Amino acid sequence: MPKIEGSCRAASSRRAGLHSTSTGISMKKAGLIGLGAMGAGIAATLRGRGFEMHVCDVRPGAALQFAEHGGVAWGTPAQVAGACDVVVSVVVNAQQTEAVLFGEHGAAAAMKPGSVFIMCSTVDPNWSVALEERLGALGIHYIDAPISGGAAKAASGQMTVMSSAKPQAYEKAGEVLDGMAGKVYRLGDRAGAGSKVKIINQLLAGVHIAAAAEAMALGLREGVSAEALYEVITHSAGNSWMFENRMAHVLAGDYTPLSAVDIFVKDLGLVLDTARASKFPLPLASTAHQMFMQASTAGHAKEDDSAVIKIFPGIELPPSKGRK
Numbered sequence: 001m002p003k004i005e006g007s008c009r010a011a012s013s014r015r016a017g018l019h020s021t022s023t024g025i026s027m028k029k030a031g032l033i034g035l036g037a038m039g040a041g042i043a044a045t046l047r048g049r050g051f052e053m054h055v056c057d058v059r060p061g062a063a064l065q066f067a068e069h070g071g072v073a074w075g076t077p078a079q080v081a082g083a084c085d086v087v088v089s090v091v092v093n094a095q096q097t098e099a100v101l102f103g104e105h106g107a108a109a110a111m112k113p114g115s116v117f118i119m120c121s122t123v124d125p126n127w128s129v130a131l132e133e134r135l136g137a138l139g140i141h142y143i144d145a146p147i148s149g150g151a152a153k154a155a156s157g158q159m160t161v162m163s164s165a166k167p168q169a170y171e172k173a174g175e176v177l178d179g180m181a182g183k184v185y186r187l188g189d190r191a192g193a194g195s196k197v198k199i200i201n202q203l204l205a206g207v208h209i210a211a212a213a214e215a216m217a218l219g220l221r222e223g224v225s226a227e228a229l230y231e232v233i234t235h236s237a238g239n240s241w242m243f244e245n246r247m248a249h250v251l252a253g254d255y256t257p258l259s260a261v262d263i264f265v266k267d268l269g270l271v272l273d274t275a276r277a278s279k280f281p282l283p284l285a286s287t288a289h290q291m292f293m294q295a296s297t298a299g300h301a302k303e304d305d306s307a308v309i310k311i312f313p314g315i316e317l318p319p320s321k322g323r324k
Contacts, residue, residue: 029054030176031084033077033100033107035062037258038120038147039090041154042180047071049157049179054083076105085115086173088180090147093266094123097131113139116173120147120161122202122267125195125274132166132191141169143177144191146198151258158182162201164193199274202267203285208242209264209305210288216247217312226251226318246306253320255303262301264292264308 028051032043035057043066047053053071055063056079063073074080077100081087087107089100097119101108111117117140119128132142142165149159161177161184170177170186177184187193215238219229230251234244249255268289275282291308300307309317 028052028175029084029086030179031055031080031087032090033057033080033087034090034096035059035066036090036092037151038154038159040066041151041156042088042090042120042147042159043071044069044155045157045181046176046179051176051179054080056080077101077103077107078105078110081107081110081115085112086118086176087111087115088118088120088176090120092263093121094127097121097123101131101135108135108138108140111138111140114141114172116141116143116169116176118143118145118173118177120145122146122198122270123195124270125192125199128195129190129192141166141172142191143169143173144194145177146194147181148198148201149181153182161185162187162194162197164188164191164195166190196274199267199271202264203271203282205242206264206268206271206288206292207284208240209246210291210308212240212243212247213250213291213306213309214312215243216250217309217315220315220317221312246304249304249306250309251318252322253318254322255300255307257302257304259305260302261292261295261305261307264305265289265296265301268292 030046030051031054032039033056035043035055043053043055047070054074055066055071056074056076057063060075067073072083074083089097091097091100100106101117107117117135119131119142128144132144135142143163144165145161145163147159147161153159159181161181163177163184164187166189187197216226216229220226230247233239268285271285272282272289291311294311295308298311300310
């Protein structure tokens with residue numbers, strides 16, 4: 001990550017009206033790495049709930065933009081970790097989390113013994129269990145804490161956290177964890193349970209999106225008005241949160257990604273890998289995964305996950321109107 005000079009950091013703090021005392025910064029502190037759609041919302045929520053936020057992102061402008069409204073921008077995960085006893089990581093996957101912790105200028109080497117690393121990505125539960133052991137060997141506490149709810153709920157402090165961790169980790173970082181979200185589930189006394197519940201959530205989310213797209217595609221093929229179908233289904237027993245949310249994107253003809261097609265290629269892949277290890281059949285998840293794979297290879301990988309509807313032949317999708 002490129003370095004953000006100290007002058008930028010100091011200016012950000014002054015603009016935020018922060019002040020130091022003889023014992024250090026006067027506000028509660030938390031670090032956050034990864035200012036994407038979810039991470040930016042979480043950081044803003046914590047800032048609004050009284051935390052002095054120390055942030056960084058692979059895009060240096062993102063950290064500086066956040067700090068304009070209060071907080072401290074840093075250039076690397078190591079700098080964030082050196083400034084805070086609790087560090088929240090909100091990146092896409094295990095590979096990016098590895099880079100945050102153990103890559104060049106990674107956080108792990110800079111974290112003090114007794115500090116806490118909160119991991120919010122959707123990952124293989126076994127990888128999360130192993131990460132707890134690796135960080136524990138360095139004297140660092142770990143919270144397995146995948147998140148759900150989307151960017152809007154992250155920004156409003158209403159998202160859900162599915163966490164599991166040792167009691168010592170909760171004791172040290174519980175205030176940050178509770179400050180991030182509307183609901184924090186504590187699902188076990190060691191890593192793994194949080195990630196297992198998250199991938200089960202993703203199984204349902206992916207299947208629901210695929211089913212919603214299939215239903216809307218059939219309606220379009222049969223000549224039903226898309227708007228009328230949406231109105232009826234959202235007031236009938238066949239509705240789901242995913243139909244109501246994602247088919248609104250289809251009606252608007254807007255596939256700007258809030259959650260991309262490739263997210264479900266990854267997440268449903270994790271679901272299937274987990275089930276395969278115990279020879280557990282998942283026919284619906286398997287079919288949904290193939291649908292997202294087809295959409296990805298057809299060129300829609302970076303589009304909104306509702307673009308899975310584009311795999312269906314012989315339909316005319318609504319033109320772009322933009323989202324409300």
